[in-house]
Amino acid sequence: NFPGPAPDSYLYGNVKYVPKGGFPAWLLARQREYGEVFQVWLLQTRVIVLSNADDVRFVTAEMNFPKSDGFVSGLSPFLGDGLLLIDNNRHKAQRRAIAARFNQDFMKDLHLHIEATMASFVQILDRAADEGSVLDFDAEITKFTLNVICRSAFGSNTDFLNREDELPSLVDAALRHSAKYLVHARYTWWLGKLAAPALFETAHKVHEFVLDMIRARRSESELARDERPVDLLDIFLSVPGMDNNYVASEVSTFLFAGHDTTSHTLAWLMYEVVQRQDIMHQIQKEVCETVVLKEGENGFPWPSFDQVRQLDYLNMVWKETLRKRPVTATGTYRVITDDVELPGTKTKLRKGTEVLIPPYLIHQNERYWYKPEAFDPLRWTRENSLGRHPYALQAFSSGPRNCIGQIFATHEALVVLAVLFARYDFKLACPPEDIMEFHSLTMRPRLRRQSKLQQHKGAQTYLPVRVFRKSSKA
Numbered sequence: 001n002f003p004g005p006a007p008d009s010y011l012y013g014n015v016k017y018v019p020k021g022g023f024p025a026w027l028l029a030r031q032r033e034y035g036e037v038f039q040v041w042l043l044q045t046r047v048i049v050l051s052n053a054d055d056v057r058f059v060t061a062e063m064n065f066p067k068s069d070g071f072v073s074g075l076s077p078f079l080g081d082g083l084l085l086i087d088n089n090r091h092k093a094q095r096r097a098i099a100a101r102f103n104q105d106f107m108k109d110l111h112l113h114i115e116a117t118m119a120s121f122v123q124i125l126d127r128a129a130d131e132g133s134v135l136d137f138d139a140e141i142t143k144f145t146l147n148v149i150c151r152s153a154f155g156s157n158t159d160f161l162n163r164e165d166e167l168p169s170l171v172d173a174a175l176r177h178s179a180k181y182l183v184h185a186r187y188t189w190w191l192g193k194l195a196a197p198a199l200f201e202t203a204h205k206v207h208e209f210v211l212d213m214i215r216a217r218r219s220e221s222e223l224a225r226d227e228r229p230v231d232l233l234d235i236f237l238s239v240p241g242m243d244n245n246y247v248a249s250e251v252s253t254f255l256f257a258g259h260d261t262t263s264h265t266l267a268w269l270m271y272e273v274v275q276r277q278d279i280m281h282q283i284q285k286e287v288c289e290t291v292v293l294k295e296g297e298n299g300f301p302w303p304s305f306d307q308v309r310q311l312d313y314l315n316m317v318w319k320e321t322l323r324k325r326p327v328t329a330t331g332t333y334r335v336i337t338d339d340v341e342l343p344g345t346k347t348k349l350r351k352g353t354e355v356l357i358p359p360y361l362i363h364q365n366e367r368y369w370y371k372p373e374a375f376d377p378l379r380w381t382r383e384n385s386l387g388r389h390p391y392a393l394q395a396f397s398s399g400p401r402n403c404i405g406q407i408f409a410t411h412e413a414l415v416v417l418a419v420l421f422a423r424y425d426f427k428l429a430c431p432p433e434d435i436m437e438f439h440s441l442t443m444r445p446r447l448r449r450q451s452k453l454q455q456h457k458g459a460q461t462y463l464p465v466r467v468f469r470k471s472s473k474a
């Protein structure tokens with residue numbers, strides 16, 4: 001007997017009338033109506049939605065209940081047995097082996113990959129500034145982060161920003177097909193490849209691409225290996241007992257989890273900041289006066305690895321974006337494996353119940369956040385953070401299955417933002433209310449009214465901005 005909306009249809013449950021891309025906002029409206037625990041019907045499955053931080057701690061950290069079959073079967077054609085989907089029994093050893101190598105030295109190499117990719121990105125922004133053209137910030141920054149994760153994975157000199165490479169378009173297509181498949185996989189997984197031929201085909205191509213890279217790497221000489229920086233492929237290949245197929249699944253998982261999450265958060269940050277000149281100036285002040293970026297070899301201001309840690313205000317703006325616009329808005333699906341009582345809301349759940357933990361709802365819960373709808377980086381000062389519930393921020397989830405890439409993402413984001421705000425001013429090229437939250441696998445900004453021509457071409461505009469070179473150099 002959980003509160004919640006009655007299903008609208010036997011087949012579709014509650015999802016029939018959810019506006020396209022609007023699932024997080026729809027859930028939030030239901031939370032306001034029914035409280036911190038309520039039920040929804042996703043097609044014919046009843047899912048209990050949680051947004052109390054003590055309940056979330058219990059499910060994700062204390063009990064670490066497994067991911068639900070519906071979630072796993074929806075993404076497994078692309079991600080296989082990578083960290084995101086692998087069952088809890090095998091997860092522990094796999095995660096420990098990877099986390100041990102995901103260390104400070106690796107982060108320093110990441111810094112180099114970002115610098116190399118930044119050189120191309122700066123060219124694109126310079127061109128937009130000089131021509132006075134409108135740039136789709138979300139689309140461009142997504143290519144950027146995909147390039148960074150590909151370089152971090154393969155260490156190669158791939159430059160996807162200035163070339164039409166096959167891999168990024170394949171990863172992008174696999175993401176789009178996975179988003180569709182996730183919705184109906186609960187009922188069609190048994191059809192195998194017939195259920196989603198396009199997804200299986202693109203996932204297979206990515207897999208083959210990665211297998212080729214693995215074979216080349218396995219035949220690399222020791223000398224060549226010693227002379228180049230470590231990359232993700234080295235890390236995965238060094239995990240004991242893992243064959244090529246496992247390594248390929250892990251690479252796909254990192255390509256999948258490690259780029260559009262970061263890029264859409266960066267796009268949301270840009271969207272918030274361009275509307276708040278006070279915040280933009282404060283960031284520019286910190287970047288240009290406090291940290292004083294040096295002109296790098298590539299001809300743009302570049303922070304050293306250690307300087308990134310001094311960007312305290314920028315870090316607060318980043319955290320506030322993760323709170324207000326959590327890109328993994330609907331969060332993690334878990335299945336309860338024992339009869340339990342949740343500690344926060346005293347809700348009793350039966351073994352076999354599926355639960356959903358949406359960060360979007362927890363981050364708007366007034367129990368934890370004062371004026372949650374406001375974009376206020378200062379809520380992240382040390383004093384203002386005192387006494388906050390440690391599980392109230394769920395952008396990276398929590399417990400043993402939380403995001404392994406959060407330090408990676410934060411470092412990448414702060415570096416990119418430091419360079420962008422040191423070199424450019426930005427303005428939104430449309431009224432702010434024309435931008436909406438659009439959720440498929442992740443939640444990104446999207447222009448509400450797409451032009452007919454673009455729709456015809458199957459293209460979208462996400463976040464149109466104008467770029468201006470700053471008059472004084474950093």
Ligand code: HEM
Nearest residue numbers: 083084257258261262328332395396397401403404405409
């Ligand atoms: C702003 C950026 C990011 C956000 C908001 C984010 C968010 C998340 C969340 C919420 C989860 C848990 C998913 C679940 O429970 O089903 C997760 C898991 C994961 N993330 Fe991220 N992520 C980000 C960046 C990254 C990056 C850059 C990488 C890779 C370099 C990465 C790799 C992973 C992996 C491998 C997992 C599975 C971890 C496990 O189960 O052990 N993520 N991420």
